[in-house]
Amino acid sequence: MxxxxxxxxxxxxxxxxxxxxxxxxxxxxxxxxxxxxxxxxxxxxxxxxxxxxxxxxxxxxxxxxxxxxxxxxWVEEEAPSAVAAERFGRSLARLHRAGAESFGAPWPGFIAELPMDNSPAAGWPEFYGSRRVLPFLRQAGLSSRDAAAVERVVERIAEVAGPPEPPARIHGDLWSGNVLWSGGSGVLIDPAAHGGHRETDLAMMELFGLPYLDRVVGAYQEELPLAEGWRERVPLHQLHPLLVHVVLYGGGYRDAVMNAVRRVLAL
Known part of the structure; x- marks a missing residue:
């Protein structure tokens, strides 16, 4: 090369x-x-x-x-547009609909340089709590009071997760920097791919902002409607990436973590 x-x-x-x-x-x-x-x-x-x-x-x-x-x-980038966003929303729906054999993946997981446990779990609440939230909580260095509040969220995941869904084929780290606009749509890069909950990808796009997000979500909903109450569950799905940011970048993300915790515990 x-x-x-x-x-x-x-x-x-x-x-x-x-x-x-x-x-x-x-x-x-x-x-x-x-x-x-x-x-x-x-x-x-x-x-x-x-x-x-x-x-x-x-x-x-x-x-x-x-x-x-x-x-x-190489992906040649272009400016995002409303039309490209709608195409991307439909593409994301097709990806999620492709599904996965289980919650997890047959390869080791990573998000940035941090390892993640992708071993399968019977259901999404167990997978998300034991494979995503708790391992990063242990690394985050939060106070015992803050950690206890996060643990209360983990105890309630099954209660607040919404209707059970089969494992979706998800990107797993779908912030705006991992979407390149090219060819009239969004192109996914840098995945932490696994069988997960499709609301996780939607919540991650919202966390740090994605151009024309309303158009992406609208087109997605036309292809693969989300379960009622999905917007209220966004903080639950954002808890893991926020903990990752505490581990990677420090306590400046602590308030965002605890805000997500309070919103989930209020459900």
Whole structure:
């Protein structure tokens, strides 16, 4: 691969734009130094997730997933539009409808550089509580009082989760930075893909804002209507990514975590 541009870094990985010998443009994540060992697991996980999502919708092609690099087809970006947002909403509905064998995945999970337990669980409340919320609560360093409040949410997940749904094929880390606008729609990158609850992807898009989100959700609802009360359950699905942000970036996200906790406990 010939490097044509250095694109900075993210979570310790160097990012590059390159060209292969056959002329194809590619995007590469390169592990640096001591990050190479953990990068191998992360790169394999991301590649597996992309291939799995790609069975249902268009995603970047995985060209190489080695111990120190992940090479993907290049996505040429364009400005988002209302029409592209509606197409993306329908595409996301198709992805979720493709389903999964269980809540979880047959590969190790990662969100950014943090490992996640993807071992299957019988139902979503158990999966979300034991595989997503509690492991990151233990790493977040919250006060005992705050931690106890989060634990109360975990105890109530089955009660407040809404009607049971089968496992959906979800992106798992669907903030706005992981949606590239290209080809008249949104293209998913950097997945933490697994069988999960489809409301998780919707809640993550809202957490940090997505262009034309109302158009995305409207088109999604036409394709695959969400269960009644889904908007009230958004804080429940945002609790895990907010805890991840506490672990990654520190206590500045503590208030957002506790606001989500209060809203869930008020349901």
């Amino acid at each position: 010939k490097v044509v541009a250095e694109l900075g870094s993210s979570h310790g990985w160097r990012l590059r734009r390159g060209v292969l010998d056959d002329g194809r443009e590619v995007f590469a994540k390169i592990a640096a130094g001591s990050g190479a060992a953990s990068g191998a697991g992360m790169f394999r996980s991301e590649a597996a997730g992309l291939r799995w999502l790609g069975e249902a919708i268009a995603v970047p092609e995985v060209i190489e997933a080695g111990p120190d690099r992940l090479v993907l087809s």
